[in-house]
Amino acid sequence: MPRPGRNTYSDQKPPYSYISLTAMAIQSCPEKMLPLSEIYKFIMNRFPYYRENTQRWQNSLRHNLSFNDCFIKIARRPDQPGKGSFWALHPNCGDMFENGSFLRRRKRFKVGSVLSIDPLESNTPQDRAHYLQQQQAKLGLTALHTSACAAHLPQMSFGYNRNSSPQPSSFKHPFAIENIIATEYNMSSITGLSLTNQLVSGWSHTYRPRMMDTAAPISIVTSDYSSYSSAFKSICHGGHTLPAIPVPIKPMPAAAVHGLPGFPTHITGTPAARGETLPSLAALKSTVAVH
DNA sequence: TTCTGTTTACAGTGCG
DNA sequence: CGCACTGTAAACAGAA
Numbered sequence: 001m002p003r004p005g006r007n008t009y010s011d012q013k014p015p016y017s018y019i020s021l022t023a024m025a026i027q028s029c030p031e032k033m034l035p036l037s038e039i040y041k042f043i044m045n046r047f048p049y050y051r052e053n054t055q056r057w058q059n060s061l062r063h064n065l066s067f068n069d070c071f072i073k074i075a076r077r078p079d080q081p082g083k084g085s086f087w088a089l090h091p092n093c094g095d096m097f098e099n100g101s102f103l104r105r106r107k108r109f110k111v112g113s114v115l116s117i118d119p120l121e122s123n124t125p126q127d128r129a130h131y132l133q134q135q136q137a138k139l140g141l142t143a144l145h146t147s148a149c150a151a152h153l154p155q156m157s158f159g160y161n162r163n164s165s166p167q168p169s170s171f172k173h174p175f176a177i178e179n180i181i182a183t184e185y186n187m188s189s190i191t192g193l194s195l196t197n198q199l200v201s202g203w204s205h206t207y208r209p210r211m212m213d214t215a216a217p218i219s220i221v222t223s224d225y226s227s228y229s230s231a232f233k234s235i236c237h238g239g240h241t242l243p244a245i246p247v248p249i250k251p252m253p254a255a256a257v258h259g260l261p262g263f264p265t266h267i268t269g270t271p272a273a274r275g276e277t278l279p280s281l282a283a284l285k286s287t288v289a290v291h
Numbered sequence: 292t293t294c295t296g297t298t299t300a301c302a303g304t305g306c307g
Numbered sequence: 308c309g310c311a312c313t314g315t316a317a318a319c320a321g322a323a
Contacts, residue, residue: 017313036295060314066297073296083323084295295322304313 013049018057018064021047022071026089033074033088036062069093070109 016024025042026034034042040058043050050057065071070093074086093109 019313056315059316062296063298063315064313065295081323083293293323295320297318297320299318300316302313302315304311306311307309 011048014047018061019068019070021050022061022064022087023089026087031086033086035082035086036065036084039087068109 014021021043022039024046025039026032028042029038039061040054043061044054065073065087070090072088072090074088076082076085090109
């Protein structure tokens, strides 16, 4: 695998897919999430090839973000203005490039199968709302729990991997920029992560499925920020503020969910356009209300 | 208006 | 050869 330095590829197209490039950008920041504009900047700064024809490749990149299950969308806090959401990597997407090729994955990462039990499939809005409220309550506890754990377990700063399949502290995500652009990576930026960042990392990877944003009023998660607001304030990347509520763009499979404390395990399906219909939830998708 | 995000469609390519 | 993955274009909606 080539490991490009800053100018390795000059104006030539780098041997990376948009998925790889996006993953690099996301992994390059301590919070492991970036807004779209920052992903653009990262790619353009590092690969001069992408300083031209921006409309073309940025459209492709956006398509990849939406289309590929390995990317998840994380909503901004409502009191932190800005366009668009943050994007992060799905916790289970880490082995997509195990074949060593960053141009073509060995297999496309895809969110898994539909569970048989789905309270949200209930016919009545009341049932769904009630269930969602229960899940919100769980997540509220989860946020606190996660932060507390992060404070005591620095290795949790790697966020995604702190669950059912624990990784050693030296674990490096296959997407990690230190694995791809080794010459530019400064390990101290990781080992020197502050507790604050650990908190953020732990919290930011506590998932909540997108459809939960819609059917019922959601305030518990955001209101919990007040409990440790000092930790969250001033955390930003390139002037971007901390996102508020992790909102997976696609529902997670049970296998992925089980390792995430407090995460509801009922979520099913993927967007209907991908042939995995979720009729009763489809109407909930487009009306995300973030508090 | 611009940017962001979603979706569909289709062509090219690599792999088994 | 068929399938899966990737890249590109385009239409469209919604938010800032």
